[in-house]
Amino acid sequence: MNREPVGPHRGRAGRWRDQLIALGWLVLVWNLLWGDFSWGNLVGGVLVAGAVLLFFPLPPVSFGGRLRPRALLVFLVRFVGELVSASAHVARIAVQPGCRPRGAIIAVRLRVRTDLNLALTAEAVSLVPGTLIIEVDRDAGVLYVHVLDVRGPQDLTASRERILAVERRVVRAVGSAAEVRQVDTDPVDRGVLP
Known part of the structure; x- marks a missing residue:
């Protein structure tokens, strides 16, 4: 993936957006692993995904391509x-x-x-x-x-x-x-x- 330094053009909003996307994917994977989309699994997924992102932060990576x-x-x-x-x-x-x-x-x-x-x-x-x-x-x-x-x-x-x-x-x-x-x-x- 293209790594670009976090700078003024990227800003805090871009980092938060990337974190929210990662959180969403982790919650989805959590629910798929349990095989049931319920409120309990959703809340549990948010808690687990939040802990993963907090204790194992991802490096700043941005998508440099374009979806066609x-x-x-x-x-x-x-x-x-x-x-x-x-x-x-x-x-x-x-x-x-x-x-x-x-x-x-x-x-x-x-x-x-x-x-x-x-x-x-x-x-x-x-x-x-x-x-x-x-x-x-x-x-x-x-x-x-x-x-x-x-x-x-x-x-x-x-x-x-x-x-x-x-x-x-x-x-x-x-x-x-x-x-x-x-x-x-x-x-x-x-x-x-x-």
């Missing part, structure tokens, strides 16, 4: 499509007699190295069956990903391109204009490590 509904919809539709396709592929491997799939670990250098992009891309990649994030090198912007059912170098290249396509869709959905230009103009080859 159309690109977000494209991301979600493609994500669901990949989820269904990968689930069917992994299920086929699981029930195929005598199948011994080979896995590989690949390193993929992302083009946009913000914390938000790293986190969202890593989560989207990890949620798809057959891929798992092994490690994230935050400073270099590199994801180390375990991929399933690798038959040759072309599968490794296809996996890298798929991960970079996920990054492109994430950035187009929530990135800044400069980040969108960066993923649209940078060649894919620069995102691949040997």
Whole structure:
């Protein structure tokens, strides 16, 4: 995520807004964990979220991007499509007699190295069956990903391109204009490590 110093342009109102957003998310997660939206869970969530934010303050982080509904919809539709396709592929491997799939670990250098992009891309990649994030090198912007059912170098290249396509869709959905230009103009080859 883009970290910007707290200054006169950000002010106290911006910090309070960020804290209220964090409080809201924590209360929502609390209620989802309990599985029941009741007044007791709401009050309990506010108390727990307030304590978390008081005793474990978050660093000042602001969102430097822009939410684009159309690109977000494209991301979600493609994500669901990949989820269904990968689930069917992994299920086929699981029930195929005598199948011994080979896995590989690949390193993929992302083009946009913000914390938000790293986190969202890593989560989207990890949620798809057959891929798992092994490690994230935050400073270099590199994801180390375990991929399933690798038959040759072309599968490794296809996996890298798929991960970079996920990054492109994430950035187009929530990135800044400069980040969108960066993923649209940078060649894919620069995102691949040997």
